[in-house]
Amino acid sequence: MSDRPTAAxxxxxxxxREIEGQLKSLESFTPMALGVLSVASGIYTYLGVSSLLADxxxxxFFAAIAYSLAVSVAIFVFWSYLIRLLPALRTTAARLGMxxxxxxxxxxxxxxxxxxxxAALAGSAAVEQHLARTVQEYQNGLEQANRVAVAAQxxxxxxxxxxxxxxxxxxxxxxxxxxxxxxxxAVFRVLTQKADELTALEAQIAGQGPLVxxxxxxxxxxxxxxxxxxxxxxxxxxxxxxxxxxxxxxAGLIAQLRQLSVAPLVARAxxxxxxxxxxxxxxxxxxxxRSDQQSTIDAVLVVLTQRAATLSAAAAEVxxxxxxxxxxxxxxxxxxxxxxxAGEFIPSWAGAIAIDLLPAVLVLIMMVAxxxxxxxxxxxxxxNTMTLADIRAAMIALRDIERPxxxxxxxxxxxxxxxxxxxxxxxxxxxxxxxxxxxxxGKR
Numbered sequence: 554m555s556d557r558p559t560a561a562x563x564x565x566x567x568x569x570r571e572i573e574g575q576l577k578s579l580e581s582f583t584p585m586a587l588g589v590l591s592v593a594s595g596i597y598t599y600l601g602v603s604s605l606l607a608d609x610x611x612x613x614f615f616a617a618i619a620y621s622l623a624v625s626v627a628i629f630v631f632w633s634y635l636i637r638l639l640p641a642l643r644t645t646a647a648r649l650g651m652x653x654x655x656x657x658x659x660x661x662x663x664x665x666x667x668x669x670x671x672a673a674l675a676g677s678a679a680v681e682q683h684l685a686r687t688v689q690e691y692q693n694g695l696e697q698a699n700r701v702a703v704a705a706q707x708x709x710x711x712x713x714x715x716x717x718x719x720x721x722x723x724x725x726x727x728x729x730x731x732x733x734x735x736x737x738x739a740v741f742r743v744l745t746q747k748a749d750e751l752t753a754l755e756a757q758i759a760g761q762g763p764l765v766x767x768x769x770x771x772x773x774x775x776x777x778x779x780x781x782x783x784x785x786x787x788x789x790x791x792x793x794x795x796x797x798x799x800x801x802x803x804a805g806l807i808a809q810l811r812q813l814s815v816a817p818l819v820a821r822a823x824x825x826x827x828x829x830x831x832x833x834x835x836x837x838x839x840x841x842x843r844s845d846q847q848s849t850i851d852a853v854l855v856v857l858t859q860r861a862a863t864l865s866a867a868a869a870e871v872x873x874x875x876x877x878x879x880x881x882x883x884x885x886x887x888x889x890x891x892x893x894x895a896g897e898f899i900p901s902w903a904g905a906i907a908i909d910l911l912p913a914v915l916v917l918i919m920m921v922a923x924x925x926x927x928x929x930x931x932x933x934x935x936x937n938t939m940t941l942a943d944i945r946a947a948m949i950a951l952r953d954i955e956r957p958x959x960x961x962x963x964x965x966x967x968x969x970x971x972x973x974x975x976x977x978x979x980x981x982x983x984x985x986x987x988x989x990x991x992x993x994x995g996k997r
Contacts (some may be wrong), residue, residue, distance in 0.1 A: 572926050576919075583636065587629050587912060592910050594666055595625030601669025604676055604887040624666045631658050632912035643927075653912065655878065662909045669888065670905035677789045682894050684796055687882045688776060691803050694877035695772040698810035703764045704727040704871045705816040709758040711867045712819065715860045716751035719744050729732040743853055747826060754822045756817045765813050769843025772806045775799050788882040793884055800882035807877060816871035825956035826857060 572805035606613040635658075639651045672679075723744035779799050782792045885893070895902060 571934060572922050576922060583915070584633065586637075586915075587632055590908060590911060591625040591629040591632075593672060595621040597670040597908070598624045598666050598675040598852055599906070600673035601671075601888060604672055605669075622663075626664070628662060628909060628912075631662070631824065632916070635916045636912065636919055640923040648762060655916070659910055659913065663906060666907050667902075667906045668892065670908060671895075671898065671902050672888040672891045674905055675891055675901035679890030679894050679898060680789045680793065680887055681783055682806055682897060683885050683890050683926055684779070684793070685878070687796075687800065688779045688783060690878070690880040690933075691779070691800065691807070691882075692776055694880040695769070695776065695803065696806050696809070697875065697877035698807045699765065699769045699772075701816070701871065701876065702769075702814045702872050704808050704874060705814040705819070706762055706765065706993075707756060707869075708815060708819045708864075708867055708871065709755055710818065711864055712751055712755045712758060712822075715864060716748050716755060718856075719748040719751065722856075723748060747857060750822070750826060754819065757818065761813050761815050765810065768806050768810050768813065772803055772810070775803045781804070791886075799881075804880065807880070807897070811876065815872070816868045820865055820868035820872065823861045823868060826861045826864070887990075 585617055601615050602617040602620050605615075606617060635651070635655055637653070639648070642648050642651060723741050727741055782796045782799070785792055891898060891901075
């Protein structure tokens with residue numbers, strides 16, 4: 554006979570019994586809670602799968618239903634196993650093995666369900682985020698292409714300055730202040746030739762200006778329509794189609810702006826200006842005049858080379874400016890958008906994962922509760938942990954064990970009535986009593 558439990562052991566025993574009572578009451582609706590969570594996850598999984606399937610026919614509908622049902626059943630069975638088995642384990646090795654199984658199963662649930670739940674929760678917002686990012690890329694490309702084109706238009710001032718210098722030299726040659734002989738001779742014609750080339754180049758550059766401004770203005774209008782489609786209401790799929798059409802037009806305008814840059818034209822003109830010079834015949838009346846003309850032309854060619862180098866350097870600076878990156882809009886599904894922009898939808902991802910992995914918290918709660926029960930019961934003799942109901946059941950079982958098991962007595966055989974001497978007055982006839990069963994059977 555064991556000693557009575559101490560006060561601390563009695564308090565621990567009462568605590569263990571209280572926890573056990575609470576667990577029994579919670580077990581009544583825990584399966585229902587797991588079922589609700591698994592069904593909710595299955596619904597969002599269905600929405601996510603539906604967004605991935607391009608076909609909207611009956612087969613796609615049943616495929617999405619089948620996948621969502623499989624996810625719901627898997628989640629319910631998986632957490633039902635863990636919520637019953639893991640708290641009952643006692644050894645560390647067994648618990649670690651079950652924790653490894655829980656981690657592996659959780660990753661499988663996230664892979665097959667949670668990201669689809671996130672697609673259902675934040676899919677449209679993620680696609681809109683993709684549209685907004687694309688608009689920003691196109692805007693940067695448009696602004697950079699316009700920046701390069703405007704910088705190339707600035708070369709018009711360099712061309713005009715060079716053209717003006719040659720016109721001034723030709724005016725000096727006409728008055729005789731350059732070669733010493735007044736008139737419009739060979740030197741004058743060389744200077745006029747290059748001034749006319751630069752005048753034509755300047756006109757070409759000026760003609761590109763309105764085209765650049767018009768292309769940039771039209772590009773901004775397309776960007777405004779694309780921003781409106783990004784923030785508009787309605788199905789994001791239809792808006793994506795219109796957005797794609799506008800993006801094609803904008804990409805064409807950006808390419809047009811790159812072609813409108815006159816920097817390559819100025820660079821080629823500067824190279825031709827120095828290398829292609831048509832020298833006229835010296836028309837001086839005397840050998841001395843012709844010699845002065847030749848020396849003046851040589852000096853003009855040196856100045857021409859310097860001016861060409863200056864124009865080439867200015868054009869090279871424009872050509873060295875970074876060109877806009879090729880912006881291309883690629884349509885994207887809601888699931889892909891959620892994965893690509895996952896960092897911007899952390900709350901949606903947290904909700905999608907929590908609805909699948911929330912039962913893990915219940916498993917941990919059950920583990921803690923069972924551990925507390927074991928800790929309160931450890932060291933207490935089994936007979937001290939018995940409740941009144943346990944004692945009553947034990948007494949009934951003991952009474953059944955101690956009851957003697959004697960074989961039933963056999964039924965006595967039926968007695969035959971004895972035949973005696975004939976009855977007389979002195980000796981009346983005696984008849985043995987007949988058992989009731991024999992009387993009932995009609996026997997005497």
